[in-house]
Amino acid sequence: MNNIRELLGRYSAPILFLLLQAASLSMLFRFNRYHESVFLSLYNEFAGAVNARYDGVTSYFSLRRQNEELVRQNTLLLNRLRSDFERPDTSQAAAPATLPEGDRRFRFLPAKVISNSVGSRKNYLMLHRGTDQGVAVNMAVVSPSGVVGTVVNASPNMCIVMSLLHQQSKVVAVLKKGSGYGEVTWDGRDPRFLSLSKVPKTVAVAKGDTVLTSRYSDKFPPDYIIGYVESVLEDQVTSTYNLRVRSSVDFTSLQYAFVVANLQAAEMEALRKSTQEVNE
Amino acid sequence: MNDIARQLLRAVAFLAVEALLLDRVPPVHRFLSPSIYLLYLLWLPFRLGRLPLLGIGFLYGLVLDMFTHTPGLHASACTLAAFLRPYLIQVLMPRLDEDSGRSEPSIGSMGAFPYATYLALMTLFHQVWLLFLEWLDLGDAGYFAIKVVTTSVLSLTLMAVTEAVFRNRGLEGRT
Numbered sequence: 001m002n003n004i005r006e007l008l009g010r011y012s013a014p015i016l017f018l019l020l021q022a023a024s025l026s027m028l029f030r031f032n033r034y035h036e037s038v039f040l041s042l043y044n045e046f047a048g049a050v051n052a053r054y055d056g057v058t059s060y061f062s063l064r065r066q067n068e069e070l071v072r073q074n075t076l077l078l079n080r081l082r083s084d085f086e087r088p089d090t091s092q093a094a095a096p097a098t099l100p101e102g103d104r105r106f107r108f109l110p111a112k113v114i115s116n117s118v119g120s121r122k123n124y125l126m127l128h129r130g131t132d133q134g135v136a137v138n139m140a141v142v143s144p145s146g147v148v149g150t151v152v153n154a155s156p157n158m159c160i161v162m163s164l165l166h167q168q169s170k171v172v173a174v175l176k177k178g179s180g181y182g183e184v185t186w187d188g189r190d191p192r193f194l195s196l197s198k199v200p201k202t203v204a205v206a207k208g209d210t211v212l213t214s215r216y217s218d219k220f221p222p223d224y225i226i227g228y229v230e231s232v233l234e235d236q237v238t239s240t241y242n243l244r245v246r247s248s249v250d251f252t253s254l255q256y257a258f259v260v261a262n263l264q265a266a267e268m269e270a271l272r273k274s275t276q277e278v279n280e
Numbered sequence: 281m282n283d284i285a286r287q288l289l290r291a292v293a294f295l296a297v298e299a300l301l302l303d304r305v306p307p308v309h310r311f312l313s314p315s316i317y318l319l320y321l322l323w324l325p326f327r328l329g330r331l332p333l334l335g336i337g338f339l340y341g342l343v344l345d346m347f348t349h350t351p352g353l354h355a356s357a358c359t360l361a362a363f364l365r366p367y368l369i370q371v372l373m374p375r376l377d378e379d380s381g382r383s384e385p386s387i388g389s390m391g392a393f394p395y396a397t398y399l400a401l402m403t404l405f406h407q408v409w410l411l412f413l414e415w416l417d418l419g420d421a422g423y424f425a426i427k428v429v430t431t432s433v434l435s436l437t438l439m440a441v442t443e444a445v446f447r448n449r450g451l452e453g454r455t
Binding site: 012013014016017020021023024025026027028029030031032034035038 | 330331334335337338341342345350351352353355356359360362363366413416
């Protein structure tokens with residue numbers, strides 16, 4: 001106690017000085033608009049910087065939950081696309097909200113990617129969704145950023161997907177400009193680039209053109225993005241282009257994908273079979 | 281009592297000149313905004329203790345703030361000046377004997393050179409702090425320095441004039 005009193009006695013002038021300074025400065029920052037704004041903006045900047053750092057750290061903890069939330073939302077939205085529906089009588093227009101569930105052609109089923117490869121010439125993915133959850137062989141697989149591949153094998157809870165990065169992968173594609181059907185394949189070299197062949201030379205192709213899935217495909221949802229034309233390699237011998245296409249999907253960082261079920265596939269297949277039988 | 285009355289009168293006079301005259305005159309130039317009110321704190325008697333000195337400085341600045349509508353600005357600068365004053369006097373006038381303890385800082389009590397240094401340094405500290413608080417930004421350091429120096433020089437000139445006019449009897453340190 002004595003020590004404190006002695007300390008206060010010896011430093012009374014500096015202490016009083018600091019107190020009076022604090023009083024003046026608090027008045028200065030409180031009652032003067034300019035000073036108040038400078039003080040507040042400094043304060044906000046500091047607090048904002050701290051908060052941003054804090055958020056940068058804590059956001060990692062909720063990343064998984066956020067991801068799942070996004071996948072759920074994406075599924076919901078993808079299943080509401082007009083192109084998921086195909087009515088028998090296409091002359092009857094219908095607004096998306098009134099489209100009957102019976103007309104649904106495509107259903108998007110979310111799935112987590114549990115293994116993935118890009119290094120080999122025959123690349124496969126494994127998804128955590130199988131026959132018990134509605135997956136069947138030959139269904140299409142897409143990611144939010146573009147086409148991924150085709151289901152080639154399925155167990156009750158898992159399925160194997162042949163990626164676009166596979167030498168036997170073949171997807172019918174169309175240029176967004178309208179015409180020019182072709183085939184997207186992979187040459188087995190660079191996982192960033194695919195090739196689009198059999199596009200007739202009558203079509204004007206330019207760098208940057210968008211490559212989409214075709215409406216004539218049985219399994220892929222129509223007009224889903226595959227990639228962008230990177231360069232045009234003219235094939236002198238044939239009458240078709242050979243295009244180098246930059247894939248819109250980053251195959252090295254896939255986390256979630258959607259298996260696309262074509263609900264009208266069985267009917268289409270049956271019809272095809274019966275036609276063959278009639279013709280033979 | 282006589283002493284206190286005289287000090288109060290002097291404070292009122294300085295504040296009146298500063299707030300009603302110098303603060304209202306349109307600035308001659310952006311670099312030239314002289315002030316003289318600090319001289320009151322510099323003229324306070326030696327024997328005043330540190331705590332009363334701080335109190336007086338704070339209140340004196342606060343009263344001026346009331347007139348210039350800048351609450352806290354001059355109060356802070358004057359408190360700083362009141363805090364630094366004893367240290368500076370100690371350095372410039374190490375032998376403060378009983379006799380001079382009753383008088384005020386002046387040419388007579390301190391000597392011409394120490395007194396001039398005392399005035400100049402106090403004005404400089406005061407102006408630096410004042411301008412810094414006013415801008416809250418050193419911004420262009422060159423501009424800041426020029427403004428501090430020109431304002432200080434002008435203020436010191438005014439102080440010298442005041443000194444000559446009101447303290448011509450002042451070798452014995454009385455107004």
